[in-house]
Amino acid sequence: MLRHPASYRDPSGFIYQDNGEYFRQINPSYFKEYHAIKNSNVYDQLWKKNWLIYHEEISVTSDKITLKPTQLNFLTYPYEWSFTAYKHAAQLTLRMQMFLLEKGFSLKDASAFNITFNNGKAVFIDTLSIEKYRDKEPWKGLKQFNEHFFAPLLLAQQHGSYYLKTLQHRINGFPLDEAAKLLSWKTKLSPTIYSHIYYLGKQKNDSIGEVSTSIPSKGLDKVSQIKMLKTLEMYISKMSLKENTEWSAYYKQTNYIDQAFTYKKDLIKNWNSTLNTKKIIDLGGNNGTFSKIVLPDANQVIVSDIDQSAIDDCYISNIKNKETQIIPMVTDLMQPAASIGFNNEERDSFVSRVQSFSPDLSMALALIHHLTLSGNVPFEMSASFFKSLSTYLIIEFPDRQDSWVQFILKSKRDAIELFDDYNLTNFENSYKKHYSIIKKEVIKGSHRTLYLMKRNER
Structure with missing residues (x-):
């Protein structure tokens, strides 16, 4: 068994390779969450939408559950996506969160590395990044979403596609306070950009890579959070990058x-x-x-x-x-x-x-x-x-x-x-x-x- 070197952050489980195939081990600390998600048919519904990578339950013991996900031949990373692909990955993350909120669950985080592309479309591949929603608890992953998705998209739209490569040299995302300095002053007039970039850019986490709880969704009920995320998703859906190059034609x-x-x-x-x-x-x-x-x-x-x-x-x-x-x-x-x-x-x-x-x-x-x-x-x-x-x-x-x-x-x-x-x-x-x-x-x-x-x- 060869544990994947990127699968160490979440104590809920990890990815490993065995005989050339990938498996996911779930640790006992996540058993309760896993069974709740499984018994609520959330996995089935996400698979039907083709939003979440399919997995087969291989074995269940008292100390671990083993899943075998669909085997992907090739992974692309966020810094290799085109503008529209990056947008679609962002939209999938938001749609996943809105869907999960409706079902009483939430995404633990919003890393762009949770997404890859399979069969021509974006797919979520971090099966263990789902947890039970707690009433009026803000989405832990919102600031990370803006650092991994919204800020790079805004900067690319305003300054060029180079900013889509942000995560290649800033694996934890683009700091929002820095993004705010690079955006045109006119963007402050957008309620969506102001709340997700300028406001959140003023909030500092205690340590790098942690999600922030000082976010616009704090204290909002589930319905209000969904409305906020829908507004953000609609804004992203309308974004475009008009960048003419000698090779595009x-x-x-x-x-x-x-x-x-x-x-x-x-x-x-x-x-x-x-x-x-x-x-x-x-x-x-x-x-x-x-x-x-x-x-x-x-x-x-x-x-x-x-x-x-x-x-x-x-x-x-x-x-x-x-x-x-x-x-x-x-x-x-x-x-x-x-x-x-x-x-x-x-x-x-x-x-x-x-x-x-x-x-x-x-x-x-x-x-x-x-x-x-x-x-x-x-x-x-x-x-x-x-x-x-x-x-x-x-x-x-x-x-x-x-x-x-x-x-x-x-x-x-x-x-x-x-x-x-x-x-x-x-x-x-x-x-x-x-x-x-x-x-x-x-x-x-x-x-x-x-x-x-x-x-x-x-």
């Missing part, structure tokens, strides 16, 4: 002619169909256009891109089309999420999670010139990186005549001669040290070549 301004774009799609679809892939990662996948090409051959596809707006488009499209097999996430491959938390073990790094996911195929389309020319990553290093992720690689190489390559090279000005080694021959020679080239096709009507490679296992 990439496929509208691409240098491909239509025939070349179609040819590229056909190549990728045909090549993938011969590989019997089940899990794929699309690195630099923009809005997921090519990820959708490899479905339904694959069971699950991770789409990662540095561009928040493009990933948000992917996420919204998945919701609209009820696409459940694509996992969109915001990732900068030049500085992917590192392992964080106590002893750097609470939240796994992007790379380690992808390696555990163990994709059959990695796709790196229109990516290598950005890594090599913008990021100064040598071919040898990018080849080694891709090799560590999957057996197969579909990679696209734009040559020096490609318009995007020309644009990047011109931006180098006096240093352009440092990139003389950016050419097809050097690319192939470097990658052949790690891969065997199975297929190679020039994309007709472009200055790009598409490769299908297989990792050398020696």
Whole structure:
């Protein structure tokens, strides 16, 4: 039994791994709460709504109860969500709390790490974060909700999507007093923002990470608390982030002619169909256009891109089309999420999670010139990186005549001669040290070549 290093804060129980599967142990201190929730059919109702991760009760003894939750292939963290996904995670937390209040229960906390995404939608994964509601007791998690959700969303809306990455370097959330200083003075005129950011920002907890009881819900009855939370949920539902980037409209301004774009799609679809892939990662996948090409051959596809707006488009499209097999996430491959938390073990790094996911195929389309020319990553290093992720690689190489390559090279000005080694021959020679080239096709009507490679296992 290997206890999960992030599962140590709640004495009610913990998550552990056994033979590659995850289980949750419930300690005797939580037995009464657990049986009350179970006997009230709250779990069943939350499962029916697809709000809470499903679990199966494996065993019950006098000293522990063992649950087996639905096994998730891949977890994304809050700092990898797009704006709309972040909003939906916030709304789910509030809806959970309102629903539980109606049933006589409450959430113990409101950590954004209680949420991940499964089958295309946000899902609550901390089964033990539910307790009995006590009359007129304020919601313990309200201040934490604002630190983990509301403040980052407000700051992102006003100053840019960078603030959605708050929890990557501030694992306990964004301090509300600091958030208040960064917001426009006009936000004080909003009753919702004033009460949840400015007022709560004046309340100091005795220790970091504790929930606050000096909150606007103090002394309010259950009905009034629900009304307050509904107002907050409605405010968040109307929030938007209008952030235009060069990549959000990439496929509208691409240098491909239509025939070349179609040819590229056909190549990728045909090549993938011969590989019997089940899990794929699309690195630099923009809005997921090519990820959708490899479905339904694959069971699950991770789409990662540095561009928040493009990933948000992917996420919204998945919701609209009820696409459940694509996992969109915001990732900068030049500085992917590192392992964080106590002893750097609470939240796994992007790379380690992808390696555990163990994709059959990695796709790196229109990516290598950005890594090599913008990021100064040598071919040898990018080849080694891709090799560590999957057996197969579909990679696209734009040559020096490609318009995007020309644009990047011109931006180098006096240093352009440092990139003389950016050419097809050097690319192939470097990658052949790690891969065997199975297929190679020039994309007709472009200055790009598409490769299908297989990792050398020696």
